[in-house]
Amino acid sequence: MSDTFQLDGATVPFEPGQTVMQAALAAGHYIPHLCYHPEFKPHGSCKLCTVKVNGRTTASCTMPAEANLNVESNIEEMNALRRTLVQMLFAEGNHFCPSCEKSGNCMLQALGYDLEVHATGFRHLYPDRPLDASHPDILLDFNRCILCELCVRASSEVDGKNVFALAGRGITKHLIVNAESGLLKDTNIALSDKAMQVCPVGVILPKRVGFSQPVGVRRYDQRPISAQALDDAPRQTDASGNCEACEGSS
Amino acid sequence: MGNNLETAAHPENLRRVAIDPVSRVEGHGKVTLLLDENDHVQQVRLHIVEFRGFEKFVQGRPYWEAPVMVQRLCGICPVSHHIAASKAMDMIVGATITPTAEKVRRLMHYGQILQSHALHFFHLCSPDLLFGFDSDVAKRNIVGIVAAYPDIAKQGVLLRKFGQEVIRVTAGKRIHGTGSIPGGVNKNVSIEERDYLLKDVEQIVTWSRESVGIARKLFEQNLDLYNNFGRFDAHTLNMVRADGALDLYHGGLRARDMSGKTLFDHYDYGHYWDVIFEDVKPWSYMKFPFLRSLGTENGWYRVGPLSRVTQCDFIPSPLAEAERKAFLAFDGGKAAGATLGFHWARMIEMLHAAEVIRDLLHDPDLQGTDLVSTGERQERGVGVIEAPRGTLIHHYKVDENDQIVRCNLIVSTTHNNQAMNEAIRQVARQYLDGKKLTEGLLNHIEVAIRAFDPCLSCATHALGKMPLEVELLDAEGGRVDRLTRSSSGVFE
Ligand code: SF4
Numbered sequence: 001m002s003d004t005f006q007l008d009g010a011t012v013p014f015e016p017g018q019t020v021m022q023a024a025l026a027a028g029h030y031i032p033h034l035c036y037h038p039e040f041k042p043h044g045s046c047k048l049c050t051v052k053v054n055g056r057t058t059a060s061c062t063m064p065a066e067a068n069l070n071v072e073s074n075i076e077e078m079n080a081l082r083r084t085l086v087q088m089l090f091a092e093g094n095h096f097c098p099s100c101e102k103s104g105n106c107m108l109q110a111l112g113y114d115l116e117v118h119a120t121g122f123r124h125l126y127p128d129r130p131l132d133a134s135h136p137d138i139l140l141d142f143n144r145c146i147l148c149e150l151c152v153r154a155s156s157e158v159d160g161k162n163v164f165a166l167a168g169r170g171i172t173k174h175l176i177v178n179a180e181s182g183l184l185k186d187t188n189i190a191l192s193d194k195a196m197q198v199c200p201v202g203v204i205l206p207k208r209v210g211f212s213q214p215v216g217v218r219r220y221d222q223r224p225i226s227a228q229a230l231d232d233a234p235r236q237t238d239a240s241g242n243c244e245a246c247e248g249s250s
Numbered sequence: 251m252g253n254n255l256e257t258a259a260h261p262e263n264l265r266r267v268a269i270d271p272v273s274r275v276e277g278h279g280k281v282t283l284l285l286d287e288n289d290h291v292q293q294v295r296l297h298i299v300e301f302r303g304f305e306k307f308v309q310g311r312p313y314w315e316a317p318v319m320v321q322r323l324c325g326i327c328p329v330s331h332h333i334a335a336s337k338a339m340d341m342i343v344g345a346t347i348t349p350t351a352e353k354v355r356r357l358m359h360y361g362q363i364l365q366s367h368a369l370h371f372f373h374l375c376s377p378d379l380l381f382g383f384d385s386d387v388a389k390r391n392i393v394g395i396v397a398a399y400p401d402i403a404k405q406g407v408l409l410r411k412f413g414q415e416v417i418r419v420t421a422g423k424r425i426h427g428t429g430s431i432p433g434g435v436n437k438n439v440s441i442e443e444r445d446y447l448l449k450d451v452e453q454i455v456t457w458s459r460e461s462v463g464i465a466r467k468l469f470e471q472n473l474d475l476y477n478n479f480g481r482f483d484a485h486t487l488n489m490v491r492a493d494g495a496l497d498l499y500h501g502g503l504r505a506r507d508m509s510g511k512t513l514f515d516h517y518d519y520g521h522y523w524d525v526i527f528e529d530v531k532p533w534s535y536m537k538f539p540f541l542r543s544l545g546t547e548n549g550w551y552r553v554g555p556l557s558r559v560t561q562c563d564f565i566p567s568p569l570a571e572a573e574r575k576a577f578l579a580f581d582g583g584k585a586a587g588a589t590l591g592f593h594w595a596r597m598i599e600m601l602h603a604a605e606v607i608r609d610l611l612h613d614p615d616l617q618g619t620d621l622v623s624t625g626e627r628q629e630r631g632v633g634v635i636e637a638p639r640g641t642l643i644h645h646y647k648v649d650e651n652d653q654i655v656r657c658n659l660i661v662s663t664t665h666n667n668q669a670m671n672e673a674i675r676q677v678a679r680q681y682l683d684g685k686k687l688t689e690g691l692l693n694h695i696e697v698a699i700r701a702f703d704p705c706l707s708c709a710t711h712a713l714g715k716m717p718l719e720v721e722l723l724d725a726e727g728g729r730v731d732r733l734t735r736s737s738s739g740v741f742e
């Protein structure tokens with residue numbers, strides 16, 4: 001018998017070592033998130049997953065699950081906070097959804113729709129972030145980076161390459177390429193790398209793909225992100241520890 | 251500074267006044283009439299600030315983004331930019347596009363022509379045309395048309411809607427679609443989508459034909475006014491198919507001078523800069539293109555439906571071709587040179603678009619699956635189409651990293667820049683009485699501007715009147731009078 005905690009009135013079982021986010025997703029409960037990825041260690045930077053645990057706000061992706069916690073997620077207070085965070089992300093970078101090739105496949109956009117964020121609400125910073133188009137097959141459009149570090153984690157943990165890193169602090173924090181020239185062409189990144197697959201927004205792009213996927217069949221055209229995040233989350237693990245739901249997730 | 255005063259007989263007697271375009275009333279079209287020392291309207295300036303910055307904005311972006319991004323350039327005919335940029339990018343990727351890709355794009359483009367022409371004629375112009383230019387402003391709007399001519403209003407709405415549906419099916423969305431991509435398209439037209447459009451298309455052809463009849467009747471009822479209103483002779487520019495037929499998607503450039511002499515024909519638009527040059531003037535952000543062989547002063551020309559319908563050798567669809575012949579023959583050919591002839595020509599094109607859409611829908615190539623092609627990568631790409639308002643040129647240079655390094659666009663309304671000034675000048679000469687700006691004059695100036703269907707935000711308010719500011723300057727540059735009208739029809 002595993003222990004349980006309460007999430008928005010539902011009883012959620014958990015295994016030792018699971019976070020609130022992992023346990024919730026495994027049990028089929030969605031908590032909005034951006035920097036959390038089922039295949040990587042939680043990072044806790046975007047704060048989209050903030051919930052109230054026993055009355056105190058905390059990031060559910062890093063919060064270890066404990067017996068009898070009272071977790072509140074889908075309440076207006078938390079959703080209002082999430083809307084503000086999404087608005088700040090939109091204002092901080094240069095996100096022009098209508099002309100972004102990641103439109104329809106972008107987690108930030110999908111979250112915006114899901115949380116019903118209709119206006120930015122903040123003054124746009126319009127940062128100047130030139131592209132890195134130096135690599136023959138891969139384009140970096142830093143304008144859209146939300147600093148989730150998924151690419152950093154994927155490149156080092158899975159690809160063993162360390163192509164990406166974050167530099168600077170606070171508002172000047174930004175993604176850099178680990179090469180003396182600072183250019184992607186001088187790294188050993190490859191199209192098949194995990195780092196190519198994890199960016200939740202439209203920063204790391206295979207070149208010349210653009211808008212080849214028509215409107216209507218893009219990932220979030222049919223079902224909202226809240227429904228799909230559950231598809232990706234590890235549910236029941238089999239005896240060997242393999243998780244069916246993880247396969248094919250990206 | 252005394253040079254370049256394009257229409258002045260004695261430029262030395264005119265004083266040039268630099269007018270800060272920012273001073274124009276927000277969202278208003280602004281027209282300056284300059285008098286000469288004898289108080290005749292000598293020069294007209296329609297101030298346009300709409301097209302700034304885009305060519306800079308697109309620099310550094312990856313080329314495959316351009317066809318989608320450029321739609322933001324103009325909320326009024328985004329599909330035209332989408333397709334023109336795609337054609338330029340076809341050249342960049344070295345593609346010869348597949349029959350399916352070309353036909354899906356054509357369908358999208360003629361859908362745009364249909365919806366744009368319907369919007370213009372029924373929503374924006376029919377109040378002026380059906381009630382008269384000087385009729386009660388309160389009634390002279392689309393709401394008034396719905397009340398007085400419910401059938402015509404309904405027809406206009408449904409024609410436009412059909413065009414928008416053609417766009418949605420081919421581009422994926424009604425606005426900011428993504429259907430056309432470098433080297434082809436990202437989707438074909440499914441059998442269900444085809445059948446969905448096919449069920450209404452015969453009705454659309456019929457209504458389009460009736461619309462040509464309405465335009466004709468307007469001429470018949472007010473022959474003198476329609477033939478002579480804002481009339482002027484102009485050189486023309488348009489694209490034609492290899493056999494001389496009207497083709498709004500692809501062809502070579504044809505230019506004729508006002509006497510009808512051909513200046514160039516079937517000209518490969520990949521080198522348009524050898525025949526068309528752009529002039530800049532200190533009082534406008536908008537460029538003034540001219541035909542190089544005729545020079546800066548005299549080389550301006552007219553584009554759009556009137557030029558296309560009168561200068562093509564034939565229209566390759568039977569109903570529209572019959573209407574073209576009737577238009578050219580009408581009143582000894584007079585309507586075909588009239589500024590208000592734009593409306594008639596526009597309706598003939600709308601009929602042609604409806605016929606083309608119908609024929610394409612019956613073409614099995616639309617269901618083809620060979621959507622994209624590529625070839626040898628090029629550095630420079632030029633894409634030209636005949637957009638609803640006229641020839642549209644997109645020109646890009648892309649570096650080895652796939653980034654756009656240079657972009658030049660000549661949009662239809664820019665081609666018509668000087669022609670619009672000329673039309674307003676004729677109207678001002680006809681209707682300016684003394685040194686006082688009247689509501690009547692302003693109304694007539696609006697009708698002249700509207701005939702060209704410029705893609706200016708002031709000219710495309712679907713409801714209400716064109717917000718317009720007219721000012722009258724004397725030969726010394728001093729302001730004699732000023733009159734503005736808001737979109738609710740209030741004069742100040
Ligand atoms: S590039 Fe993408 S994955 Fe990497 S930090 Fe930025 S948003 Fe995250």
Ligand code: FES
Nearest residue numbers: 033044046047061
């Ligand atoms: S998902 Fe938890 S902080 Fe980002």
